[in-house]
Amino acid sequence: MENLSKKDLMKVIRSTNFAIIELALYLDTHPEDSCALDTYHDYHKKFKKAVSIFEKKFEPLTVYGVDDENFWTWGNEPWPWQKECDC
Numbered sequence: 001m002e003n004l005s006k007k008d009l010m011k012v013i014r015s016t017n018f019a020i021i022e023l024a025l026y027l028d029t030h031p032e033d034s035c036a037l038d039t040y041h042d043y044h045k046k047f048k049k050a051v052s053i054f055e056k057k058f059e060p061l062t063v064y065g066v067d068d069e070n071f072w073t074w075g076n077e078p079w080p081w082q083k084e085c086d087c
Contacts, residue, residue, distance in 0.1 A: 002053055009054045013061070016047040 001012065023040040030036060055065040 001050060004053075006054070006058050009050060009057075012050045013047065013054060016043050016050060019043045020047060 001009070004012065020040065020043050023036055023043065026036055027033065027040060051061060051065065055061060060066045
């Protein structure tokens, strides 16, 4: 996952985030489903790893990922509406 491009890494983050939300909704009504819970944990682990890699290589995704040890990094990159469309 470390060698993925910025765009591909965002795809992983978005897709795993979607799966986590859907699994959480399912688990709300099926809390005893151990297979679904295991799958939730797998996706959550993959999501956290992808976010960590993304934030180290590129930019923070949320204020929780800001590198504030030496200086404030939030907002150093162009905001989404300041970028050209890469559709």
